[in-house]
Amino acid sequence: MNDLKDLIYFDNAATTKVSESVLDAMLPYLGQIYFNPSSIYSASKHAKGAIEKARAQVAKAIGAESDEIYFTSCATESNNWAFTIAQGQNKQPAKPTHFITTQIEHPAVLNTAKQKEKEGSQVTYLSVNEEGLISPDDLKKSIQENTALVSVIYANNETGVIQPIDELANICKERGILFHTDAVQVIGTLPVDVKRQNISILSLSGHKFHAPKGVGILYVKKGIPITNFLFGGGQERGRRAGTENVANIVAIGQAVEEAIECMEAKNEHIKKLRKLLFDRITQIPKVKFNGSMDHNLPNIMNFSFEGIEGEGILLHLSMQGICCSSGSACTSGSLDPSHVLIAMGLDHALAQGSLRISLSKYNTEQEVIRFLEILKPTIEKLRAMSPIWKP
């Protein structure tokens, strides 16, 4: 669909629209205030100051100190860097570093862990139950003498299932192990307080909460020795080289502040939409909710429709101007369906037939109603032509 005007955008876990106020805040730093923040002349101080303001905004939003915040290019970089920092803690390089993560991480963590394995590290991938939750007891049992890092996604990007982060972080604190969480999906939906929650390292991505693509955050608790991931100039206190993306940094500062400010109102609005979606979608026969009733982000919902495949659903929705995602193999670009849904015990056919709906504050009840009107006949049409559909 070429016309963007009437689009129903239910794919906010993939990326979000840049808010108008964020755009307003960042634009001067693409125009008039284009100076390199590291330069000596006074004009560049405008840029330098803007970065530091953004750093303070981010720090405040997650209960950190400004000097614990590092700007990166994206959460993928942040996640890679977290593993590098943990590896740097290994004081006996002769012994391999051990990482603990989960089977349901975003590829940004999963493939970083796999790369570390190739390079000689050991990795334990914790399994999840059918609700998509890992067990703190499993974590306790997996900790070894050489465990350097536990990395657990705060809330999963495909299902929105929220892990028991406080409990996991406490276990790590007691054992003196770094705890990292990829918190990309939760900012502006759940309150985050790194100090109270004993989180050692945390990754964020601006474009999930109405800042542009191309800016991320790594929080690293003070006192943790930092091994650099990118080498070069002295930016970010010598820890992350590369001329700062000033406009995007300004944007993420503004966006995170707005996300925290409007969190309550947004959640209230989204919970209403969620209820409507949930009640009506679960009336469709043989549909499975992939998630946790008690531990789920309100803005992400994942359903599997028996007997059909996700790409077909997405194409029909797309033709009617609706944007959603699926865990089907066809849409992942690989031959395998979603690793997250498979880890939750779904069979391949069900994982292929999954649909993810992810909402933002911009979505409306009218959009939900129109979506539901289109979804039901789409499912019926595809089921009618499926050889494996059994009513």
Added chain:
Amino acid sequence: MLDLQVIPHPPNIPESEENSPKMFFEIGERITTMYSEKVMDHFTNPRNVGELADANGIGEIGNAKCGDIMKMYVKIEDNTIIDIKFKTFGCGAAIATSSMATELIKGKKIEDALKLTNKAVMEALNGLPPQKIHCSVLAEQAVKLAISNYYKGQGVDPEPIVGKIVHCECED
């Protein structure tokens, strides 16, 4: 054949005033949305979809693991495919190739139907993206499997006539 294959990646963006959002949409669509209008037509309005109560040949091929299962029903009389229907679980390309395959062989003599290749199905659909070519292979094989099943029902060994059936590579 494939329009897509002639587009270099990254594509050459012509230097002209045509550098409009519409042009970028078209380039993006050709690279990523991948389906020709013909594919989308057969996906949204599949021909010959359903079951045949009086089928005398049925073939089912594919696997939920890779996301595509095709079931073909043929009614053969006097060496002619007088009717054909299909049911498919799978992506847009799987549905479109099934639909096109049925259209290409309906009313044909068996010997002509057996000449159906995945390439012919793809060409009739104005091409498929590379990662979807396996769908056209499944469609070809589903037809052959249904015809094999017909021969078996007639007490005839199908292999010398139909040849070996190629199953999906991810099938166990």
